[in-house]
Amino acid sequence: MNDGKLDPAGRLWVGTINTADEPSGTAALYVVLNDRLEEVEGGYANANGKTWSSDGTVMYHADTSRGTICTYDYDIETGTPSNKRVFVRHEDWNPDGLSIDPDGNLLVAVFGGGRVEVYSHRGDRMSDIELPAPNDTSCDLAEDGTLFVTTAFDGMSPEARAKAPQSGAMPL
Numbered sequence: 001m002n003d004g005k006l007d008p009a010g011r012l013w014v015g016t017i018n019t020a021d022e023p024s025g026t027a028a029l030y031v032v033l034n035d036r037l038e039e040v041e042g043g044y045a046n047a048n049g050k051t052w053s054s055d056g057t058v059m060y061h062a063d064t065s066r067g068t069i070c071t072y073d074y075d076i077e078t079g080t081p082s083n084k085r086v087f088v089r090h091e092d093w094n095p096d097g098l099s100i101d102p103d104g105n106l107l108v109a110v111f112g113g114g115r116v117e118v119y120s121h122r123g124d125r126m127s128d129i130e131l132p133a134p135n136d137t138s139c140d141l142a143e144d145g146t147l148f149v150t151t152a153f154d155g156m157s158p159e160a161r162a163k164a165p166q167s168g169a170m171p172l
Helices: 158-163
Strands: 004-006 012-015 027-033 036-044 047-052 058-063 068-075 080-089 095-100 106-110 115-119 125-130 136-141 147-151
Touching (some): 012 036, 027 047, 068 095, 115 136
Antiparallel strands (some): 004 012, 095 106, 106 136, 136 147
């Protein structure tokens, strides 16, 4: 299992990750329904971050291995995503955890990027929030507007960890 998040109706959505040396598209996006895991979409190497628009009608999902975030129309009552389309895609980019700010902007924790990127609802990159750890894995906003970001240190050399000692923590 990898990233998980509740949809606006309280359903738990999770992704899986293939951690093989040469990962294939065996990971998937799932929803937990009636105490069972139901596959919604397969073919991923890393089905990662997910979030919903403030009104719950748009679902965002990060396909980290392809450097892509897709959007879907989302039916809150049934928990059904449809009409998948690319929201933003970059070469050599690893979008990880996602969140929506009060203005409807998408926050993207960038694994290997040392930042959270902010995108408008149209997919325009608005700003970056630089962080003291390179491997940012997820982000979320508290009700008071405080941004929380989780990070990782897996795969970092001792030298890299010495240069970024807050890796693996929630940097301040």
